[in-house]
Amino acid sequence: MARVPYVQRGDLPPDRQRYHDSITEPRGGRLAKVFSLFLKAAEMAASIGEVGACGRFRSVVPDDVREMVILATARELGCQYEFTHHVPIAKQAGVRDEVIEGIQARTTEGMRSEESAIVEYARQVLSNRVDDATFAAIEGMLGRQGAVEATMIVGYYAMMGHTMLALGVELEEGVAALLPQG
Secondary structure, X not given: OOOOOOOOHHHOOHXXXXXXXXXXXXXXXXXXXXXXXXXXXXXHHHHHHHXXXXXXXXXXXXXXXXXXXXXXXXXXXXXXXXXXHHHHHHHHOOOOHXXXXXXXXXXXXXXXXXXXXXXXXXXXXXXXXXXXXXXXXXXXXXHHHHHHHHHHHHHHHHHHHHHHHHHOOOOOOOOOOOOOOO
């Protein structure tokens, strides 16, 4: 159960509704549950929303790579909400089922070398132990800007995951959890 009430646009004073709009506009008018909680701190929520929109919609990181990074980050943190909601996005971006299942099971077995390098990189960023060989592999695949952006995407989704876990963001009714419990 969420630890703070969810907020909709109409719950905000008229002079703060622009923060809601800045979050929903790049997301096709949709307000994810997490941002509905974040709107208790509307200005900060809008800033966080902008960082997320940049990472998701304007990054040089290819969509499939971005989604592997997001899934690996959510899995490592045990963030059910993020993992469950990004599986269909990952599939749409072309991430193979074997990769999604591997991330879910915390293994890189069955992944191509590029896929396993991406997943391992996200894990290393989260553990604060990125080795030179793994960074070089990511930089070789994505270029310098892509490697930096992929790193920032891990950091963004780590912040999102920790915040969702702390605030108790739950899946919407009828949405089946895709991570094992516990």
